[in-house]
Amino acid sequence: MKAIAVFPDKKEVRLIDHPEPKIESPNQAKLKMIDIGICGTDKEIVSFQYGTPPPGSDYLIIGHESLGEVVEVGSAVTDVNVGDIVITTVRRPCGNPACPACAAGRQDFCYTGEFTERGIKQQHGFMAEFTVDDAHYMNPLPAHLRSVGVLAEPLTIAEKGIAQVREVQQRLPWSGTHQAVVLGAGPVGLLGAMALRVAGFEVWVYSKTAPGDHRQQVTEAIGAKFINADATSIPDIVNELGGTLDVVYEAIGASKLAFDFLQALGPNGIFVFTGVPGRKAPVEVDTDLLMRNLVLKNQVMLGTVNAPKESFQAAIADLRIFHERWPEALGMLISNRFPLENALEPLSGKVGGIKNVVSVSS
Numbered sequence: 301m302k303a304i305a306v307f308p309d310k311k312e313v314r315l316i317d318h319p320e321p322k323i324e325s326p327n328q329a330k331l332k333m334i335d336i337g338i339c340g341t342d343k344e345i346v347s348f349q350y351g352t353p354p355p356g357s358d359y360l361i362i363g364h365e366s367l368g369e370v371v372e373v374g375s376a377v378t379d380v381n382v383g384d385i386v387i388t389t390v391r392r393p394c395g396n397p398a399c400p401a402c403a404a405g406r407q408d409f410c411y412t413g414e415f416t417e418r419g420i421k422q423q424h425g426f427m428a429e430f431t432v433d434d435a436h437y438m439n440p441l442p443a444h445l446r447s448v449g450v451l452a453e454p455l456t457i458a459e460k461g462i463a464q465v466r467e468v469q470q471r472l473p474w475s476g477t478h479q480a481v482v483l484g485a486g487p488v489g490l491l492g493a494m495a496l497r498v499a500g501f502e503v504w505v506y507s508k509t510a511p512g513d514h515r516q517q518v519t520e521a522i523g524a525k526f527i528n529a530d531a532t533s534i535p536d537i538v539n540e541l542g543g544t545l546d547v548v549y550e551a552i553g554a555s556k557l558a559f560d561f562l563q564a565l566g567p568n569g570i571f572v573f574t575g576v577p578g579r580k581a582p583v584e585v586d587t588d589l590l591m592r593n594l595v596l597k598n599q600v601m602l603g604t605v606n607a608p609k610e611s612f613q614a615a616i617a618d619l620r621i622f623h624e625r626w627p628e629a630l631g632m633l634i635s636n637r638f639p640l641e642n643a644l645e646p647l648s649g650k651v652g653g654i655k656n657v658v659s660v661s662s
């Protein structure tokens with residue numbers, strides 16, 4: 301079958317011919333891939349900064365944001381049926397007996413770092429014609445979400461972050477406040493903004509993109525407010541929010557900007573980091589101010605990566621709501637589609653847009 305693979309040692313990325321996977325245990329199911337989304341992690345992998353092939357292989361098939369159709373199931377499979385469209389989770393447990401997180405099925409909280417990830421770390425990914433996996437990792441989606449189902453994986457990042465915001469807010473017996481600033485209008489930012497709107501938040505999306513872009517249209521269509529980064533200072537934003545910054549959901553990956561916002565976080569505020577910045581030169585921050593604020597204002601900052609099965613379920617439920625409330629805005633998140641043969645084009649990072657998708661089959 302055809303697949304897109306990165307060869308880290310040879311520093312090559314290309315379309316390859318790879319043996320079509322077969323069901324090898326009764327718990328597995330086989331998928332015909334439909335769509336695979338491309339994100340910043342993929343771009344890091346194809347520029348050889350990240351990513352590890354499976355043991356014994358000199359290449360890694362990339363792709364972790366997936367949508368596939370079940371074409372065959374093993375004899376013990378009960379989670380999915382032939383014909384279902386599904387999204388498959390990314391991370392697999394480390395199997396180390398010393399890791400209670402993986403033992404509890406919460407490999408997104410793995411302690412050892414020995415976890416594997418499909419399309420990222422030691423397991424082939426989904427940018428191929430077919431894949432096989434344990435059906436337990438597959439999550440069926442309603443058939444009418446087929447054209448946008450590939451957005452579910454990036455949405456899981458937001459779901460896990462927002463679930464933690466809710467948990468932290470439980471410390472406030474009056475249910476906390478419901479204003480959130482989203483930093484960044486990429487897929488994780490805009491999907492996060494949609495999920496925050498569904499969760500009842502008033503939302504501001506802070507973006508460096510020029511006004512009038514699709515990102516602004518999506519923001520406004522979901523009833524959030526667009527903040528043009530070049531025209532608005534952080535104190536202006538705080539003013540507009542009524543003087544306090546309660547929840548910041550970072551999805552911009554720029555540490556300097558994130559820490560500038562962190563300095564402006566208000567009493568009982570929560571700051572959620574989801575971005576993974578490239579390592580550049582050190583940046584100076586006022587650590588005394590940050591630490592005083594954290595303590596004197598009861599603030600919480602948390603980082604969040606990957607997502608458990610329950611976030612995949614939450615993402616599917618939310619995607620259904622987004623599709624009902626804002627079908628056009630949701631569709632606008634997918635900017636371009638490319639056939640598998642042309643996947644290198646969007647992977648190069650030279651194609652603009654919000655989410656670029658490789659469509660393997662329709």
Ligand code: BGC
Pocket residue numbers: 339341364390391417420453454457605606607
């Ligand atoms: C994926 C996560 C993964 C992380 C780190 C992200 O792009 O969405 O599932 O854990 O990269 O590899």
